[in-house]
Structure formats: C-alpha cells, structure tokens
Amino acid sequence: MIHDPQFCKLGRKAVKTDSRSIKLTRYLTPGFTNPISVDWTKGVTSFGQMLNDKLGCCTISGCGHQEQIWSLNTGSEITVTDSVILGAYEAWDGYTPSDPSTDQGGVELDVLNNWKKNGLGGHKLDAFVAVNLKSLHEVHRAINLFGGVYIGVALPVTAQNQTVWDVVPNGGANSEKNSWGGHCVHVPNYDQTDLTLTCITWGALKPMTAAFFEKYCDECWALVGNDWFRGSGVDPTGLNLAQLMSDVSQIQ
Numbered sequence: 001m002i003h004d005p006q007f008c009k010l011g012r013k014a015v016k017t018d019s020r021s022i023k024l025t026r027y028l029t030p031g032f033t034n035p036i037s038v039d040w041t042k043g044v045t046s047f048g049q050m051l052n053d054k055l056g057c058c059t060i061s062g063c064g065h066q067e068q069i070w071s072l073n074t075g076s077e078i079t080v081t082d083s084v085i086l087g088a089y090e091a092w093d094g095y096t097p098s099d100p101s102t103d104q105g106g107v108e109l110d111v112l113n114n115w116k117k118n119g120l121g122g123h124k125l126d127a128f129v130a131v132n133l134k135s136l137h138e139v140h141r142a143i144n145l146f147g148g149v150y151i152g153v154a155l156p157v158t159a160q161n162q163t164v165w166d167v168v169p170n171g172g173a174n175s176e177k178n179s180w181g182g183h184c185v186h187v188p189n190y191d192q193t194d195l196t197l198t199c200i201t202w203g204a205l206k207p208m209t210a211a212f213f214e215k216y217c218d219e220c221w222a223l224v225g226n227d228w229f230r231g232s233g234v235d236p237t238g239l240n241l242a243q244l245m246s247d248v249s250q251i252q
Helices: 058-072 082-093 108-118 136-146 157-161 210-216 226-230 241-249
Strands: 037-039 125-130 149-156 179-191 196-201 204-209 217-225
Touching: 037 136, 058 082, 058 108, 058 149, 058 179, 058 196, 058 217, 058 226, 082 108, 108 125, 108 149, 108 217, 125 241, 136 149, 136 179, 136 210, 136 217, 149 157, 149 210, 157 179, 196 210, 204 210, 210 217, 217 226, 217 241
Parallel strands: none
Antiparallel strands: 037 179, 125 217, 149 179, 149 217, 179 196, 196 204
16 A cells, blocks of 8 residues: 555654653563464454544544454444544644644654543543563564554655555665654554564554564554453453552552
C-alpha cells in the first residue's frame, strides 16, 4: 500500500519523557520464551481511519485501534466513534475545529496520561509502561502479553512508497530533507520467521521489517486496559501484573 501524504496525516510530536514512567523490564519474570509469531488481528484487515486521513490525530487514533484489538479478542469488536476521537483530539491535543492552525498533533505520553485519567469513549486505561526499544525480545513479549504495543516512529519519506516499511540505504530520516515526520501506530502482530512486525495505520495493516522498527521507532508503550487483562481471561504468564498495578497506584 502506497501512502499519499495528502490523505495520510501524521501528527506525533517529539518524544516526551517522565522520570516516573514505569519500565516493563522490572515486571517481566525470567525464562519466558516468546511464541514464534503473534497476531491479535483475528483476520480483520480494515480498522477505519479514525479521522487520521483528515487530521493529525494519530496519537488518538492509535488508542482507538488498541481498543479495537482488545475487544476483538475478548468478545466483539468495539470501535470508538469519530466524534469520540475528535473530542479527545480537542481536549487532549488542543485542536480547535474552527482554527486549522491548531491541527498540530499530539505527544504520546500526554495522550496516555489523559486516556488513563479520563477514559476514551467510556473505555478505561489502567496503566502504561515503557518498553525497551533496544530489545526486540521485550517488544515481542509486550505484544504477546498486552495485545500489542503503542509506538512512535520518525518516518522517512521513503515510507510513503513502500508496501513494507523497510530501511533504504542513505534514505533515512537523519536530515530534515529526508524526514516525513512523526507518526503514532498500534502494533498487534510480529513474526520472528520473516523478521517483521505489523502495525495498524490509517485504518489498514502495514508490515515493517525489524530493521525498520529498530531504526525509526523512538518510543514504545505497553498499555494495561481493563478490557484486556480483566475481561479476556488472558493469562499474563511471565508478567508480575499485581506488582505493576501496585506500583502504578503509588504514582497516581
């Protein structure tokens, strides 16, 4: 799938950090082997743009796609409405529909804090934890345990013309000329056999190579949702969920 920038908006602002952010590594028990592949899409290939074709609301759309994946695997798919996405974009990212200049995107950390505090269309986020970008093993484990990961990528312009996002020699986002911009996507799938991960972006599935992820992904979050751990019966084998939630309660 080729991405025309006219119809594929970005909107992820620069990475923001917080010294209080909880790191997933602390809660992973040793000796756990990841499955060779994980795919939480349940065969669904179209998830809806969630306004990201018209607005730079990818940080909100990514939350909506996470909720779709959770619900697909715990019952029936829940898709938050465009009006909910728009309302969150206004409240959390400062967008004013009457002023196009305010369509500036959002910061992932701020969006996640707002989702945790306010909910999204009635759906709660219990917590979020930072995943170690330098460890594909941990990224894979997070996808397996949490129903996917919510990531930020600094896309190169070469990504516009690729059916599979991959690294192009001398074509990266290391200079302003070669950078497309920051984007937020949800990743519900990985496959160690062909070294790919698959994300949901602009409503469709987009595979990326592990090399692309390692080069262009600059933030990665595992999300803890009531609709996943408490609703699915999914056994978080290898994860000390009770300790994680206890620690989260200490930084409210």
